[in-house]
Amino acid sequence: MLRHRFLWLVCVTLLGLPVSVNAQTTTGTVRGYVKDQNGAAVADAAIQARDTATGALRTATSHADGSYVLPGLRPATYELSIRQIGFGPQRKVLTVQIGATLSVDFTLQAGAVELQAVTVEGAPAIEMRTSEVATNVTTEQIQQLPSSSRNFLDLAGLAPGVTVTEDRINSGAGFRTFSAGAQSANNVNLFIDGASLKNDLTGGGVVGQDASRGNPFPRNAIQEYRVVTQNFKAEYQNASSAIITATTRSGSNQWSGNAFVGYQDKGLLALDTFQIKDKNANPAAFKKPDYSRVLSGFSLGGPISRDRLFFFGSYEGNYQNRAQTVNMAVPTGFTALDSVNLGQFNGHVTSPFRETLLFGKLSYTAGQHSSLELSVNNRHETDVRDFGGQVADQAAVNYRQDIGLAILKHRYAGGSWLNEASVSYQRFRRNPSPDVVNLPAREFQNGTTTGCCSTIGVIGSNLSTQDFTQKGPSIRDDLTYTGWHAAGDHVVKVGVNVDFISYDVIKRNSETPHFFYTDTLPRTLPGDTAPRILAYDYRSPYQLVWQFGAPGLTTTNNKIGAYLQDDWSPSRRLTLNLGIRWDYESHMLNYNYVTPQNVRDTIRLYNSQLQFPIDTTQYFTNGSQRDRFLGAFQPRVGFSYSLDENNTTVLFGGAGIFYDRSLFDISVDETLKLRRPEYSVLFADPDSAPHAGEVAWNNSYLTTDTTVLKSLIASSPGSLGEVWLISNNAKVPKSTQWNIGIRHAFGSLVASVGYAGVRGYDQLVFNWANFSWRNYGTDSSSCCLGGSPFHGFTNILYTTSSGRTWYDALQVQINRAYRRTASGFGWGAGLTFTNATRAVSGVDVPGDQFAFPNVQFIPKHPANDEKSHVTANWIMDLPVLAGLQFSGLINLGSGPLQDISGRFDPRNWRPGGFTLPQKSFPLLPGAWAYRNVDLRLRKDFPAFSGGSMAVTADLFNAFNYQNFGCTYGGTTPNCVVSDPRRLQVGAEYNF
Structure with a gap:
């Protein structure tokens, strides 16, 4: 009852605040000092920022010490002007980026003659005074750098320490995710216009990215985004690793639009090493896998009412036809098997992927103090996949996803106060199900007289249907006050967010009856003195496996977050970022779960027979033993100190605690593994x-x-359920982070070098109570003691909060923002180098939720990730060839630690692994095991009838480097981990 009253109080408090817009996660700040020609502070100067695209105005007044602050500015180009009686007015044109705080000082000259504006239009001002380790991905980079599938997450790899999974052509499902700091993708978060897109249910970190090759948001609707890998401020929630905060495009006072198409097919793809080997071995039978992809889209934006109401809308489509090869080696001499005709399923079969992304926004400027914004986006995708090899296309899954997000935001700014808030509604549905329905699954195997079995082929419907839905409204309010000047200048922010989320989960796993066929099978049943050799000869199945029972679980989860942040400048050179955040969830796990009586009775009766006996006081619950976690207090401290008056050289650093969350899917299986047993x-x-x-x-x-x-x-x-016991004292995953570094501006080029440390704690891990290692730590060590089933259950699993990660890195960044001059020439470039050590304990790899058989057998060991990585990017206009632009991305890595046969040796948990031999790269011979160079050429043609045309050519893996992998069980690679060279051609029309 107390908990419900608390939630009601929070809601009433929120509704009492002014309803407003643009959460702090999506805006930028301009702050600085005003002084005269003698260096004295100038008070009461009027500062005005005008958005050059929409005409929107923001004002501030300098204080007694000359300081001023303009917080909550929408990322855009602004004309910043200042006036004061007795001084000549000044103007500067600058670009405010998302999440950035720009230091802009004015030196006023006595007199009344207006000075000429200082124009830096089109180039982002340089952010020097931040304690965050952050990388801004600009509009120019989003639009002009090569990207194979237009997934805007691709460019997150420009940030140090960030790993982005590659877009593969014919490699199955694909997971388009990003990760950082030796943690998994589950620990990141993505914010779009301030709204969190955290996946509470399953993996991937971001809604829609679990086992999906799709784009979380239309790329042509993203204006820019910021990747923060260390020391992000207290306004960000639900992430113990990196975050991305993105702002969407808006309409302006001029109508403009864009339409594009990109095309790629198998004729534009090279063969990799293993395809060439197959072709040379059997040239007559070799056939290049079918493949085609069309990327298309358009956008339109402009004024409905000049300076007041604006519209922007966009569409993107990703239409792929990939090929999967079905190759069943069917034995001969079996009449029953011949009648099935498995050979009819062999060959290259199309695997279609379809994604449609829609976005629309209305922006309204009510006046100098207030604005309103409404946006809606929708993502729909289908992916027919999970077949090939010995699995017929008949057994494919159709992986469907529908994601919708609506955001209403309002902003009010007046005097020293800024209030920003949003009301949003999100619905995420993940629905993989059989592509062909109502067919029993039939698996044909090769058997022997001594054992069983290797799969020949699988036909029939896919086994399972799942339907996950996460939906609900969210309310957020951020209040900023800039009028406090005790012992310096303060920008104080306080914010609250409340989410009312419902989870609807249906898991009809093994819903399709699964029949197994073989030729010969040894079988021993109770009463048999020796194995019986049974000759089925594929005439009838030898076994049926099927799950039946109530498949669903529905609940609600109320999330509450609150923070206090003070950006305090005791002096002009020093800024301290002091913050604390608190988060609470009412139903992150199934706190009301009641341990079934048959589980209690079995474990109590046979507890001594388990390899790891269960502490029943910790794992049995009557629905009241699991307390909600109220201790998620997260202090975060940062600093930046300028070594000179002009902010040319800045020391920065910070430390903090960052809480994440456990996946609700764990609670689902705790219930369904027993409610929906497996029948054999x-x-x-x-x-x-x-x-x-x-x-x-x-x-x-x-x-x-x-x-x-x-x-x-x-x-x-033959009915068996599986027991999953979640500890009543399960902890919430978190990390501690700290960093220190220095950045220096060489004109328009900024370089930084720093150290970053991350320690991850309390990851929830499942252990097997009924299994253990035999003779662990000795030469005769082997798996396993114990067995399954265990007195009516397949297994007894229990959780511990034992997963840990370690990350220590040297990070170097050099960036020069793209800038085009009046003559039409421009260039921008960046370089990122990361040298890191990553380690994990309690699980094999970060993000794994299972420690077989027990966490005590998985001590600290290196994570399976590369040590060193370099990313370079550039955009360059070529003035000699009018209208031609050249851009590219280079990724070089030392290569991930490869698995070999000793990987799971419990006597030596430094894996028996190795890094593949390093390969040469131009200018750096013998330096890198992983190499990839993507190039892009764009040709713009002269404008005509108010519009212009451009053609593009993207060449991915331009030098056709072969990046090998798949070495488990030996030292000879048998696959590549990236695609060979491929060309993509396209065209654009802009107006």
């Missing part, structure tokens, strides 16, 4: 009468009719 029915061979524990086969059983299947399993005792 053994069939007698066609030539023998059933023994005890066997059922005689009848062709009517080969069905998906649940009435028939229920009758069948009722006659068999």
